Structure formats: C-alpha cells, structure tokens
Amino acid sequence: MRRKVRALFDEADLRVGREKWYFDVHVLPCTSIGLKLAKEYGVDEQVVEAACLLHDVGLIGSGTENHEKRSAIRAAELLKEAGINDEKFVSSVQDAIASTALEQKPHNIESKVVRTADAMAHMTTLHYYWKAHLKKDFKDFESWFKKKIEKDYAKICFKKQKKELQPAYAYLKKLF
Ligand SMILES: [Fe+2]
Structure with a gap:
C-alpha cells in the first residue's frame, strides 16, 4: 500500500511542480506520527496506518x-x-480520514489520532517550506501560512501533544 500511495503522489507531484515531495514530506511523517500516537493511546494501529497513508489521496488531481x-x-x-x-x-479508515477536515469534530479516538498526526506532520517537517517554494508568490504564501498555522494547532486533539507543539506554534507565529 505504501508503494502504491507513494507512486500516486510522485506522479501527481511531477505533473504539478516537477518535484516529488508530498509523500516523503507529509504522508510518511503523518503515518509515523499516527502510529506512535496509536501506540500511546492504545488504538487500532492498522486503521490509523491506512488512514494516515490515504488521508490526502483526494488531493490528487482535484x-x-x-x-x-x-x-x-x-x-x-x-x-x-x-x-x-x-x-x-x-x-x-474513512471516518478517520473525514476527521482531518477542519470543520469536522472527531468522534472517536482513532479519528483524533489521525487528525492530530496530520496537523503535527505539518508543524514538524518542511511542509510549510515546500508550500512556500511551490507558491513562489511570497504574499500569497504569507496569508496562507498565517491561517494554516492556526488551523493546524487547533487540530491537535490531545493536551499532551498540544503542550509539546506549543513552542513550535509560538515560534512559527512570530515569523510574520
Ligand atoms: Fe494531510
């Protein structure tokens, strides 16, 4: 499944920006964080792994x-x-994927894990850097980033992880 999802993102990346990045910079870290959280909170690791791997496939082409x-x-x-x-x-898996939407309220612990992993993967990798690189228009990036950092921090569902990411959130907020 990993190989298949990687191939889908690589192919889409090459079509859009000529550089493969999304799988390694976002999907894979999201999956690793999700699996770590699944162990910590005692939830179904297979559901979390599949949901993290597949949570953004709807971005492809649309x-x-x-x-x-x-x-x-x-x-x-x-x-x-x-x-x-x-x-x-x-x-x-579908429920957990749906819970990554900002307006969704995750109604079970697996969904909370996947929603949190998605946000943490944005905040702990070069995700924002890649977005800046691809947007090229800096003003456009700045307004996107200011909203995105708030959304990502809001999506962290566990007090412990919220506390862990607080310094990163505070730092990122100071950038603009
Ligand atoms: Fe994502």
Whole structure:
C-alpha cells in the first residue's frame, strides 16, 4: 500500500511542480506520527496506518477543496483494489480520514489520532517550506501560512501533544 500511495503522489507531484515531495514530506511523517500516537493511546494501529497513508489521496488531481471527502471515497477504492474487503475496517479508515477536515469534530479516538498526526506532520517537517517554494508568490504564501498555522494547532486533539507543539506554534507565529 505504501508503494502504491507513494507512486500516486510522485506522479501527481511531477505533473504539478516537477518535484516529488508530498509523500516523503507529509504522508510518511503523518503515518509515523499516527502510529506512535496509536501506540500511546492504545488504538487500532492498522486503521490509523491506512488512514494516515490515504488521508490526502483526494488531493490528487482535484485541489484542496473538500479533498477529505474525496480522500475517504478514493481510500475505500484503493483498499478494495488491495484486496481489503472488511467493511468495518474500511469504514473506520474513512471516518478517520473525514476527521482531518477542519470543520469536522472527531468522534472517536482513532479519528483524533489521525487528525492530530496530520496537523503535527505539518508543524514538524518542511511542509510549510515546500508550500512556500511551490507558491513562489511570497504574499500569497504569507496569508496562507498565517491561517494554516492556526488551523493546524487547533487540530491537535490531545493536551499532551498540544503542550509539546506549543513552542513550535509560538515560534512559527512570530515569523510574520
Ligand atoms: Fe494531510
């Protein structure tokens, strides 16, 4: 599954910006953080791993708006293609993916883990740097970044991780 998702993002990256980055800079760190949190909070690691790997596949070819819903639909298709037909598993993965949307309220611990991992992966990697690099227009990046950092910090669902990321959040806020 990792190889398949990497290939999908690499191909999309090459089409859009000619550089492969999204899988290594965001999807993979999100998955590692998700698995770490899944262990810490005692939740289903397989659901978390699949949801983290697939949570942004809806971005491919369609832009950011409503990508979480598209990711959930595409995730089910990709899981089916990989021979995973356990409906409960697929629907848990879809729920967790849907919970990465800012307006969503995660209603179970797996969803909280995936939502938190997504935000933490933005804040602890070169994700924002890559966005700046790709946007090229600095003013455009600045207004995107100011909103994004607030959204990301708001999406961290656990007090412990919120506290851990507080210095990074405070630092990033000072940049502009
Ligand atoms: Fe993401």
